[in-house]
Amino acid sequence: xxxxxxxxxxxxxxxxxxxxxxxxxxxxxxxxxxxxxxxxxxxxxxxxxxxxxxxxxxxxxxxxxxxxxxxxxxxxxxxxxxxxxxxxxxxxxxxxxxxxxxxxxxxxxxxxxxxxxxxxxxxx
Amino acid sequence: xxxxxxxxxxxxxxxxxxxxxxxxxxxxxxxxxxxxxxxxxxxxxxxxxxxxxxxxxxxxxxxxxxxxxxxxxxxxxxxxxxxxxxxxxxxxxxxxxxxxxxxxxxxxxxxxxxxxxxxxxxxxxxxxxxxxxxxxxxxxxxxxxxxxxxxxxxxxxxxxxxxxxxxxxxxxxxxxxxxxxxxxxxxxxxxxxxxxxxxxxxxxxxxxxxxxxxxxxxxxxxxxxxxxxxxxxxxxxxxxxxxxxxxxxxxxxxxxxxxxxxxxxxxxxxxxxxxxxxxxxxxxxxxxxxxxxxxxxxxxxxxxxxxxxxxxxxxxxxxxxxxxxxxxxxxxxxxxxxxxxxxxxxxxxxxxxxxxxxxxxxxxxxxxxxxxxxxxxxxxxxxxxxxxxxxxxxxxxxxxxxxxxxxxxxxxxxxxxxxxxxxxxxxxxxxxxxxxxxxxxxxxxxxxxxxxxxxxxxxxxxxxxxxxxxxxxxxxxxxxxxxxxxxxxxxxxxxxxxxxxxxxxxxxxxxxxxxxxxxxxxxxxxxxxxxxxxxxxxxxxxxxxxxxxxxxxxxxxxxxxxxxxxxxxxxxxxxxxxxxxxxxxxxxxxxxxxxxxxxxxxxxxxxxxxxxxxxxxxxxxxxxxxxxxxxxxxxxxxxxxx
Numbered sequence: 001x002x003x004x005x006x007x008x009x010x011x012x013x014x015x016x017x018x019x020x021x022x023x024x025x026x027x028x029x030x031x032x033x034x035x036x037x038x039x040x041x042x043x044x045x046x047x048x049x050x051x052x053x054x055x056x057x058x059x060x061x062x063x064x065x066x067x068x069x070x071x072x073x074x075x076x077x078x079x080x081x082x083x084x085x086x087x088x089x090x091x092x093x094x095x096x097x098x099x100x101x102x103x104x105x106x107x108x109x110x111x112x113x114x115x116x117x118x119x120x121x122x123x124x
Numbered sequence: 125x126x127x128x129x130x131x132x133x134x135x136x137x138x139x140x141x142x143x144x145x146x147x148x149x150x151x152x153x154x155x156x157x158x159x160x161x162x163x164x165x166x167x168x169x170x171x172x173x174x175x176x177x178x179x180x181x182x183x184x185x186x187x188x189x190x191x192x193x194x195x196x197x198x199x200x201x202x203x204x205x206x207x208x209x210x211x212x213x214x215x216x217x218x219x220x221x222x223x224x225x226x227x228x229x230x231x232x233x234x235x236x237x238x239x240x241x242x243x244x245x246x247x248x249x250x251x252x253x254x255x256x257x258x259x260x261x262x263x264x265x266x267x268x269x270x271x272x273x274x275x276x277x278x279x280x281x282x283x284x285x286x287x288x289x290x291x292x293x294x295x296x297x298x299x300x301x302x303x304x305x306x307x308x309x310x311x312x313x314x315x316x317x318x319x320x321x322x323x324x325x326x327x328x329x330x331x332x333x334x335x336x337x338x339x340x341x342x343x344x345x346x347x348x349x350x351x352x353x354x355x356x357x358x359x360x361x362x363x364x365x366x367x368x369x370x371x372x373x374x375x376x377x378x379x380x381x382x383x384x385x386x387x388x389x390x391x392x393x394x395x396x397x398x399x400x401x402x403x404x405x406x407x408x409x410x411x412x413x414x415x416x417x418x419x420x421x422x423x424x425x426x427x428x429x430x431x432x433x434x435x436x437x438x439x440x441x442x443x444x445x446x447x448x449x450x451x452x453x454x455x456x457x458x459x460x461x462x463x464x465x466x467x468x469x470x471x472x473x474x475x476x477x478x479x480x481x482x483x484x485x486x487x488x489x490x491x492x493x494x495x496x497x498x499x500x501x502x503x504x505x506x507x508x509x510x511x512x513x514x515x516x517x518x519x520x521x522x523x524x525x526x527x528x529x530x531x532x533x534x535x536x537x538x539x540x541x542x543x544x545x546x547x548x549x550x551x552x553x554x555x556x557x558x559x560x561x562x563x564x565x566x567x568x569x570x571x572x573x574x575x576x577x578x579x580x581x582x583x584x585x586x587x588x589x590x591x592x593x594x595x596x597x598x599x600x601x602x603x604x605x606x607x608x609x610x611x612x613x614x615x616x617x618x619x620x621x622x623x624x625x626x627x628x629x630x631x632x633x634x635x636x637x638x639x640x641x642x643x644x645x646x647x648x649x650x651x652x653x654x655x656x657x658x659x660x661x662x663x664x665x666x667x668x669x670x671x672x673x674x675x676x677x678x679x680x681x682x683x684x685x686x687x688x689x690x691x692x693x694x695x696x697x698x699x700x701x702x703x704x705x706x707x708x709x710x711x712x713x714x715x716x717x718x719x720x721x722x723x724x725x726x727x728x729x730x731x732x733x734x735x736x737x738x739x740x741x742x743x744x745x746x747x748x749x750x751x752x753x754x755x756x757x758x759x760x761x762x763x764x765x766x
Contacts, residue, residue: 033634040509046363051360091512092511093507098498102490102508106483118467121393121464122466
């Protein structure tokens with residue numbers, strides 16, 4: 001019982017840290033820099049469009065700049081890109097059923113392995 | 125001529141490795157003197173492969189383009205040192221380097237294993253021999269660096285320009301020393317399974333080997349990161365590229381291993397778990413090789429790949445990993461392993477450390493393999509990059525970093541007094557929070573992430589140093605300082621690394637700008653004046669070099685010379701050489717983009733605060749690891765380490 005209680009504390013600790021990490025507010029000016037690092041250069045080998053000097057990357061950077069100036073938000077820009085170039089262009093996989101294992105797998109793994117070990121080895 | 129000697133010696137080495145593998149199961153039935161054969165063949169392997177390796181180097185220096193490998197990775201105009209480093213720059217040569225290092229570790233294992241039981245030692249060395257044999261077969265059948273060209277070309281194709289660089293001369297050998305060092309740990313673990321036992325003394329014997337591999341891995345990864353930073357020209361230090369992940373996974377597991385070995389040695393707990401970690405660590409090294417060498421990854425690292433190689437490594441991987449796991453599930457129940465402890469105990473926190481590290485490894489494995497799996501199932505391809513790891517990996521690693529600062533407090537008192545420990549925790553927490561808040565004054569762009577980074581840095585360093593001083597005064601044996609300095613340094617390195625990584629990722633300034641000769645760009649309190657640009661001839665390339673004058677608060681502090689180079693061998697693709705002014709508190713980094721017209725260029729300028737702390741932290745970890753190994757050798761009595 002005590003072990004379970006300790007786990008809950010542990011879980012709460014992790015959640016607090018995660019919320020803290022997500023809480024960093026996104027200003028409009030930062031959006032452009034963030035977006036160009038999260039969009040893949042489709043003609044390069046694993047480079048984002050911020051890093052690449054390929055013509056396509058330069059075009060896409062300009063397009064992102066344009067959309068940010070028009071006041072479009074992150075979701076719009078991402079939607080625009082994935083519609084034209086498929087999800088492969090986004091470095092952040094969408095939170096869709098297809099990617100459920102990818103997103104939840106690590107936390108599920110953490111829970112199962114912790115439960116297994118502590119249940120087995122804590123003194124009763 | 126020299127290449128024939130090389131080929132011949134490789135075959136001898138192959139025979140020698142076969143003898144090493146077969147003498148235990150076969151010769152033991154005929155003669156009782158097979159053990160001296162095992163001991164001598166395990167030592168002979170290293171000089172043999174070394175001769176073959178030297179042959180290849182000599183062939184490179186002599187521009188022996190009759191060899192396929194040399195004609196496709198070298199050129200008569202290539203500078204002398206790059207001719208030597210080209211030996212291991214391509215696939216075939218790097219596999220020969222892998223074999224060389226494997227034979228080196230086998231040699232060391234053979235030399236320093238006298239203290240082990242004879243039967244154990246012989247089995248252990250035979251397994252090392254099996255690994256040697258496997259990789260030599262791979263070398264000979266799919267990646268022979270001594271393969272001849274059908275017709276001899278007049279000149280070679282030249283070495284990939286990205287690899288003509290100092291960082292790349294030393295990055296692969298160091299990384300391989302780490303990867304392959306894990307083969308010792310792996311063979312040892314499998315031997316334990318075969319012997320149905322894992323004694324305390326054995327745990328003590330294997331830990332320095334795990335620590336050495338860990339230190340080399342750390343150094344190799346840090347060198348790779350440093351190289352990517354200055355050579356690839358976009359100022360990043362970690363890309364979550366699949367090949368980086370491939371080296372990071374064994375590192376994380378080995379980190380877990382060196383912690384669990386402590387519990388194993390001192391409390392005789394987690395024996396089976398430690399064995400499993402040892403198997404996983406080396407298996408992930410092999411998986412990394414498979415991923416890189418088969419070419420199934422899209423990555424900047426896929427310089428050489430071939431499906432036949434992938435098939436061979438996959439087969440070898442299946443035999444080694446599948447075989448060892450099979451033995452594990454069959455034999456591990458026979459190893460007595462009584463795990464039982466309180467939640468507020470050292471064992472418990474070492475377990476949490478292990479759980480978090482393994483989960484982190486699983487996350488990276490998932491992130492690396494998931495796109496491949498989707499692709500294999502015929503579903504739409506996806507990319508998994510930085511945003512994913514920031515969202516999933518960091519929350520798992522943050523509690524681990526907090527734990528690294530908490531464990532020392534936990535062991536301040538020998539009494540198992542929870543109240544005392546909680547009070548102590550609270551007190552140090554208050555001090556650290558106060559110091560972290562104080563640090564806000566020193567940052568112009570402050571956010572929650574930076575605060576968390578600074579907090580973790582102060583938290584770990586404060587507690588670790590406090591712990592060191594405390595131990596020194598409390599302990600009767602004054603050499604305690606020396607036995608713990610390695611551990612202290614490594615954990616401080618982690619703290620320094622975290623500080624650097626958080627600050628640079630949150631406070632870096634990047635500007636991409638079009639600039640004309642004579643113009644000045646300002647970033648923070650720095651001004652960059654584009655002074656001039658000129659062309660010049662390099663040994664095997666044409667270069668364009670720009671000159672920037674850099675002012676800090678209107679005082680000239682340095683000149684930077686970013687370049688563009690065109691290597692004829694590289695289909696005239698321009699390569700970027702950054703101009704960098706390094707400093708502990710910030711790097712200034714300029715790269716040339718493209719020529720807009722006459723004297724107008726697009727340029728990228730970066731201000732990277734505290735980026736050097738990333739590699740400084742890694743170096744501290746490396747020295748910490750090495751010091752731990754050295755101090756273990758010096759102090760005979762079981763040291764109170766942890």
